[in-house]
Amino acid sequence: MAKTNLLPPTSGAAATIARPVASPVASPGDTRQTPRTAPLGIGVVGAGYWGPKLIRNFQASADACVRGVCDRDPARLASVGQGDPTIGLHTELEGLLDDPSIEAIAIATPVDTHFELAKRVLMSGRHVLIEKPIAASIEEAETLVALAEERGLTLLVDHTFLYHPAVEKMKELLDDGTLGAPLHFDSVRINLGLFQPDINVLWDLAPHDLSILSWLMPEPPVSVSATGASHWGKGTASVAYLSLAYPGNFIAHVHVSWLAPVKVRSVILSGTKRMMIYDDNQVLEKVKVYDRGIAESSAESSTESGSRDDEHRHRVDYRMGDMHAPHIAGDEALAKEVADFVRCVRTGETPRSNGQTALAVVRILEKAQESLMQGGAPVAV
Structure with missing residues (x-):
């Protein structure tokens, strides 16, 4: 399957194509205190093959709302914008990290980008849903799992068949x-x-x-x-x-x-x-x-x-x-996965497809x- 070739930026401000129109909610670190009536603010990194599927399922959920999407391909971003003009469009990860309305980020990019992207998202205090496999090595997977556990963040790996x-x-x-x-x-x-x-x-x-x-x-x-x-x-x-x-x-x-x-x-x-x-x-x-x-x-x-x-x-x-x-x-398995992710972010419970399961696979x-x-x-x- 074709995937977005997105690498984390090294420096400079994020390039933003369109700003999110949604009003900010609680800061990323306060997601589990956010009222349950407020949809979970979602950012998506990667708009290639799998990203749009994640966007569709999050948008179909009454408990989540996609606030922003990041991809370095303007054509893919334009396609996302045509589907929903309320979604903020960005060409760098900072565009999502600078948005306080985004409480969790889904990563749908090539495997060799997973570690750096997920690490930066977790360091920002946001919950992560990441495409399988979680990382390209045992060492990288262990680091991400430990980081999520230390910070009390939900880490769900996209093993959809579960x-x-x-x-x-x-x-x-x-x-x-x-x-x-x-x-x-x-x-x-x-x-x-x-x-x-x-x-x-x-x-x-x-x-x-x-x-x-x-x-x-x-x-x-x-x-x-x-x-x-x-x-x-x-x-x-x-x-x-x-x-x-x-x-x-x-x-x-x-x-x-x-x-x-x-x-x-x-x-x-x-x-x-x-x-x-x-x-x-x-x-x-x-x-x-x-x-x-x-x-x-x-x-x-x-x-x-x-x-x-x-x-x-x-x-x-x-x-x-x-x-x-x-x-x-x-x-649909992906819809159930998205629901599990949102529920676990809100409750602090461990998702079915969690970091330890993903580490075992890697x-x-x-x-x-x-x-x-x-x-x-x-x-x-």
Whole structure:
């Protein structure tokens, strides 16, 4: 996906195209004392691919109001202004930081700009919603998480799938015991493109599935191994396969690719009682739960005169039950994420997709990158 190539300014006053028309409210540091009847003042950095989606969802919320947008591309800013002339338009971050009506800032820019932008916003006393991944390294992610915690600020990282009704159903089926103990997670996230100029396919697509795993599993993986190849560009991996080993013999595989003829977004989660498939390309039955599995028979069920293969077959029972497709709500995940962000800013609660979750994802990504460079050797997480 194309993103805004916005870097933090080094000096000088912010260039402003249009000033916000909204009246100032409480200072950024007083957001949790702001009356709940007052919409949360939002600034958005980046008006490329994802920024307008954030703007749309914040503007659709009765509890938030976009006061300003920052982007260095005048054409993109003009498009935002045409959609809503009340939004202040700026070409530098200072335009948002100088506006006291802006209490929280959403960052939708390339990964290599995340750390500096988010750090400056947090240092200004404002809450942050930032596109995934949170940063380009474990060290940067740890710094941002610590800074938000020290200053008592909300930090939500845009792992949108954690708010997807189908993923919520997946967690429900796992937590209530419907699936039994988890055995295996297998995800495929492939398409033709979109090639990213600043990151490889691992950092672009795998965060979705790694964030889901981090939410589903009570413990982090023990190790990760990754293999991949570059078929286009300057050594940037366009196809990658990850294997993650967890405590308790649970294993996960993640396949990501920019070189597939069709778009596939699927997850298989197998448990000791049931198995499920989540196919995001399906319109009606995104989640299917299968009453299927295997069970080891008692040793007495084998025949003494049978062959080794016969004995093996007799020791394993295959359960072939019914398939059930539970109802999945049609709520937009990003709208739910925005609502969670606003609620947590007001209450001080921790969002579902929080800094610690994002840090866990970056930790796996960095270790997977190490494994990739070592030809797939397992790396401890």
